Amino acid sequence: MTKAIEADPTSARADGRRGASVRVDGVDIRFGSFHAVRDISLDIAAGEFLCLLGPSGCGKSTLLSALAGFVRPYQGSLTVDGSPVTGPDPDLGMVFQSSEALFDWLTVGQNVAFGPRMRGRSRAEQSALADEYLGLVGLRHCAGRFPGQLSGGMRQRVQIARVLANQPRVVLMDEPFGALDAQTRQVMQEEMTRIRQATGCTVVFVTHDIDEAILLADRVAVMTAGPAASIKAVYPVDLPGPRDASAPEAAELRRALRQDIGEEVRKALRDQGLDPELGTDLGAEVGTGLGTKLGADLGTEEDR
Numbered sequence: 001m002t003k004a005i006e007a008d009p010t011s012a013r014a015d016g017r018r019g020a021s022v023r024v025d026g027v028d029i030r031f032g033s034f035h036a037v038r039d040i041s042l043d044i045a046a047g048e049f050l051c052l053l054g055p056s057g058c059g060k061s062t063l064l065s066a067l068a069g070f071v072r073p074y075q076g077s078l079t080v081d082g083s084p085v086t087g088p089d090p091d092l093g094m095v096f097q098s099s100e101a102l103f104d105w106l107t108v109g110q111n112v113a114f115g116p117r118m119r120g121r122s123r124a125e126q127s128a129l130a131d132e133y134l135g136l137v138g139l140r141h142c143a144g145r146f147p148g149q150l151s152g153g154m155r156q157r158v159q160i161a162r163v164l165a166n167q168p169r170v171v172l173m174d175e176p177f178g179a180l181d182a183q184t185r186q187v188m189q190e191e192m193t194r195i196r197q198a199t200g201c202t203v204v205f206v207t208h209d210i211d212e213a214i215l216l217a218d219r220v221a222v223m224t225a226g227p228a229a230s231i232k233a234v235y236p237v238d239l240p241g242p243r244d245a246s247a248p249e250a251a252e253l254r255r256a257l258r259q260d261i262g263e264e265v266r267k268a269l270r271d272q273g274l275d276p277e278l279g280t281d282l283g284a285e286v287g288t289g290l291g292t293k294l295g296a297d298l299g300t301e302e303d304r
């Protein structure tokens with residue numbers, strides 16, 4: 001499985017482009033009177049892999065949606081290689097947590113060719129791009145099948161191929177492996193590193209999983225609990241590859257991330273009028289997503 005991708009930077013980026021730099025500058029996002037995120041600033045280098053961690057409901061998806069041009073900030077600016085994000089753009093590819101985003105009535109190959117088709121690429125180009133990016137995620141042999149005939153992990157790989165076929169400069173991923181079983185998730189994490197090397201894209205990757213962030217990221221940004229969530233801390237991940245989140249060299253970073261998230265989950269619980277002691281274990285177990293998930297469900301209820 002891990003041999004499925006033949007990393008070939010020249011063919012993957014035949015146009016010579018690489019990832020774009022992303023600047024988030026003083027961004028505030030509001031939904032009516034609800035203040036979701038406040039004064040967020042992040043400079044993401046071209047080709048960097050940034051993971052966003054934070055308690056559920058804090059605003060990670062909201063920030064990603066703003067980067068994708070789906071949500072307009074109330075204040076502040078978002079720029080990609082210096083150009084403002086004004087709306088959805090094929091240069092900014094979004095991979096959602098659920099592979100329901102795939103078109104069930106199109107074959108896998110047609111799904112991946114969809115973006116190039118919409119942008120008026122010739123039939124030959126569409127099929128070459130579909131072939132290239134299905135090859136990159138190891139699913140060339142599934143081109144003629146329908147999404148409903150694939151496993152969850154395979155559908156997620158199709159979704160990634162479909163986004164990459166637009167040859168985006170920035171890939172935004174919202175808990176893309178959150179619904180997968182632990183083993184498939186591990187395979188996908190390995191593939192992610194290779195896809196990233198093959199394409200040179202800048203990646204902003206939301207996850208609940210501290211170990212996943214340590215495995216994949218160049219830097220990890222931790223968000224505070226909402227409302228009006230901001231960036232609590234940004235950590236560089238200076239570990240040699242191939243990475244092992246349980247390795248002794250990762251212990252200090254892991255501890256710091258668990259502490260930060262634990263504090264924010266407990267804060268979220270307190271804000272909901274719940275016993276913050278509940279969060280003691282939740283913070284420690286945040287790698288499973290349990291604590292943050294609970295935080296989110298409560299937060300959402302409160303917001304209604």
Ligand SMILES: Nc1ncnc2c1ncn2[C@@H]1O[C@H](COP(=O)(O)OP(=O)(O)OP(=O)(O)O)[C@@H](O)[C@H]1O
Binds near residue numbers: 031055057060226303
């Ligand atoms: N369209 C919207 N209208 C009103 N409120 C919204 C909207 N979208 C998000 N919110 C609120 O903004 C806050 C942040 O939501 P968001 O989905 O970004 O959180 P999240 O960090 O991605 O959570 P999770 O980890 O559970 O996915 C939540 O309180 C949510 O209820």
Ligand SMILES: [Mg+2]
Binds near residue numbers: 060
């Ligand atoms: Mg979310």
